[in-house]
Amino acid sequence: MLRVVVLGAAAGGGVPQWNCGCPVCLAARTEHPELQSTQASIAVSADGAHWFLVNASPDLRQQLTATPQLHPKAGALRHSPISGVILTNSEVDAVAGLLSMREGSPFTIYAHERVLAILRTNSIFNVLNEKNVKRQGNEVDMTFEPALPDGAPSGIEILPFEVPGKGAWTAANTSISLPPARG
Numbered sequence: 001m002l003r004v005v006v007l008g009a010a011a012g013g014g015v016p017q018w019n020c021g022c023p024v025c026l027a028a029r030t031e032h033p034e035l036q037s038t039q040a041s042i043a044v045s046a047d048g049a050h051w052f053l054v055n056a057s058p059d060l061r062q063q064l065t066a067t068p069q070l071h072p073k074a075g076a077l078r079h080s081p082i083s084g085v086i087l088t089n090s091e092v093d094a095v096a097g098l099l100s101m102r103e104g105s106p107f108t109i110y111a112h113e114r115v116l117a118i119l120r121t122n123s124i125f126n127v128l129n130e131k132n133v134k135r136q137g138n139e140v141d142m143t144f145e146p147a148l149p150d151g152a153p154s155g156i157e158i159l160p161f162e163v164p165g166k167g168a169w170t171a172a173n174t175s176i177s178l179p180p181a182r183g
């Protein structure tokens with residue numbers, strides 16, 4: 001059975017956004033704290049023990065603290081039930097939370113090669129030592145199954161597909177080549 005935990009559902013910036021004075025953000029700061037929301041991300045699991053994040057938002061640390069399924073198991077000094085992070089794009093809203101996942105716990109990042117290339121070219125992501133944090137590329141329109149830490153199949157099949165929209169602004173001025181046209 002696929003389990004999904006919604007970690008956050010707000011757009012980039014969250015609610016309230018730090019520099020926003022719109023009526024919703026204003027209310028979220030004052031009489032309606034229930035309107036507060038962290039930035040969009042989900043966690044998925046097929047076995048309830050091993051979890052995969054879909055994107056790592058800048059709010060990830062707060063989201064992990066608020067989600068018991070993602071806490072270290074009882075009695076373990078160092079442990080995380082997070083087996084991997086699946087990145088759908090390289091926008092700040094999708095990758096900044098990776099920086100909160102340093103400290104040496106092993107997991108795998110799954111993403112398109114263009115996204116992995118952006119992580120490689122931004123040296124701040126070197127805090128995720130590739131000895132512990134493996135990178136695995138995936139292809140558009142090709143199903144893949146992320147693995148558990150022992151290499152066993154996770155029971156989760158993922159089919160990446162393209163959606164319309166503009167590219168990440170962080171990639172606007174880089175020389176990363178586009179994948180060959182399909183068809």
Ligand SMILES: [Zn+2]
Nearest residue numbers: 020021022025
């Ligand atoms: Zn606002």
